[in-house]
Amino acid sequence: MSFLTREEVEKHSTRESCWVAIHGSVYDVTDFIDSHPGGAHVILRCAGKDATADFDSVHDKELLLQALAPSTVKGIIQPDTLAQSTRTHPQVSVEGSKAPPPLASLINLHDFEKVAQEYLPPHAWAYYFSGADDEISKREGQKAYQKVSLRPRILRSIRSVDTTTSILGKPVSLPVYMSPTGIAKFAHPDGECALAVAAGHEGLAQVLANSSSMTIEAVQAARATPNQPLFQQLYVNKDIEKSEELVRRAERAGASGIWVTVDSPVVGKREMDERLNLEVQTKDSSEKGQGVAKIMASSISPFIDWDILTWLRGITSLPVVVKGIQCVEDAVLAYQHGVQGIVLSNHGGRSQDTAQPPLVTLLEIRRYAPFLIGSKMQIFIDGGIRRGTDVLKAIALGATAVGLGRPFLFSLVAGYGAEGTRRAINILRQEIEANMVFLGVTQLSELGPHLVNSMRLERDVVGSVKL
Structure with missing residues (x-):
């Protein structure tokens, strides 16, 4: 050459x-x-x-x-021959700055967020952290869990607890999975591969983002155990052939299911993300004032409908999960279309601001379509989950498992990598186990609505629906 x-x-x-x-x-x-x-x-x-x-x-x-x-x-071409782009690149490095706190000093998921804010470059922080518009949905997703109280039971002589469950038939050690989150390389050079290492060691499932920094083949190769479950997220591309190739690649690589995301036919107005990129535009007139999220999502098709599930079944036999259910009516429609799972999600408050919290959608299902709870269609939920008590509240109200996105990204930052994520998982594990003892249960199947008081949040459930 x-x-x-x-x-x-x-x-x-x-x-x-x-x-x-x-x-x-x-x-x-x-x-x-x-x-x-x-x-x-x-x-x-x-x-x-x-x-x-x-x-x-x-x-x-x-x-x-x-x-x-x-x-x-x-x-x-020889190195250093050409000029480089003038773009400011998010870099993951702690060189020249103070050393990050030792992992042992981080005792909850909020601690990881504080470290990430300090060590992530501004563009990366804005992309990860930002919500849509006034970020009301982003905040309310977390507050919803605070409106649900636990009802502990005493004198139950709990000697040990079992936190295992299964997601689409795949055994996991906790009712927690890694939600799909794009561009994990912003947080750590190993990106999604580091998440895969942590997931394997800790027995979690991982959903690989459509906009992953790493190929699915690389992530599969990085797994700590050969049977750990890896699912593939799908945004339907404007060029449907590209989506078909992604699905077929995922199937060839050994993915355990396809999670088609439907809550973002257009990209939410993430103002923190966009504002930083406008600053770049001011410095460099060749730049367009778009946030990272809007740039990355420019190929998503806004024109899909329920027929996309028929198309998907025509090209793969993998289980299908619909991610982005935000009302009971669509939960019922998904069930009628025969999907294996749904994710109650408003995209972490990143799409339509003031969309109701996913936990409210779960209460809608309990009230108006209780037959979905415990049915052949598993119900997952994400958004705003930061504590083991949040996890247990969701399971008690009918969810199979919960997804976390931002916290696992934050756990990679400052050079922590896979070990940081393992630390975050074990913090959650300890909180879940301790609070199961407080509730007087030994396994997840013993959780139920009798162990929570959701009356304050029930007031937010819509008064009537037409199914």
Whole structure:
């Protein structure tokens, strides 16, 4: 393969002829520009330049082999020959700053969030932390759990507790799973692979984001145990063939199910994320004032309906979970469409602000469609869960398991990686086990509505529905 000069590469710096260098190889990405999931301008700002830093801040190198054909490689170039993009790259490093707190000093999930706020670069923090508009839904999702009280039982002589359960037939050690969260590389260089290591050691299931930094093959290879469950999230792409390829790749790689996310036909207005990118635009007029979330979601189709489940069944035999159910009517429709699970979720308050908390949706189901509780369709819930008591309240009210997203991302930050996530999981485990003893139960199946007082939250349930 021939060596290229700076002048040869810099000639190709337009939409009509666009070359970029990544890790010393020069690629002709002219035909790829408009299909890039992050938007065309992300590539064009690197045209004729070294795009390695841009690429590595979001992606694993293996993605190059999948996104670009070998024929796109035009040659190689010596390091430091080309100018780099002027984009400010989120970097995960604690060099030159004070050492992060020892993991043993972090005793709840809120502690991880405080560390993440201090050590994450501003763009990464805004992408992870931000909610939509006034962030009311983001806050209320957590407050909903505070409106439900526990009803402890005494003198039960609890010698041990069993926290195991199963998610879509896969055994797990806790009724907790890793929700799909994009660009985990912002938090740690190992990204979703670090989460997979922690999940395997601690017996959790992981749902891999559609916009994962790492390929599903890399995440599967990073698992600590060969049978640990890994599910694949799916956002339906405007180009349906790309979604079909993602599903088929997931199936080939050994994924245990497809979790199709339906609560974001358009991207919520995440103002913290967008505001930081407007600051970048002020400094660099080539940038568009869009947040990371809006850029990453530019390829999502807003035109899907319930027929997408028929299409999905036509291309895979894997179990299907619908993620983003926000009212009892849609929970019933999902059940009628024969899916294996639903996730009660408002996208962590990141899509439509003032959408009701997922825990309220669970109470809606209890009131208006109780036949769904304990049915063949498993019910999962995410958003705002930060304590072991939150987990137990959700299970007592009918959920199979709960998902956590932001807390596990935060647990990777400051170089903690997989060990940080294991620490976070074990904090939750200890809280769950201790509070099961307080409630007088030895296994999750003994939890039920008799152990909670949800009257304060019941007042938020809609007065009537039409099923």
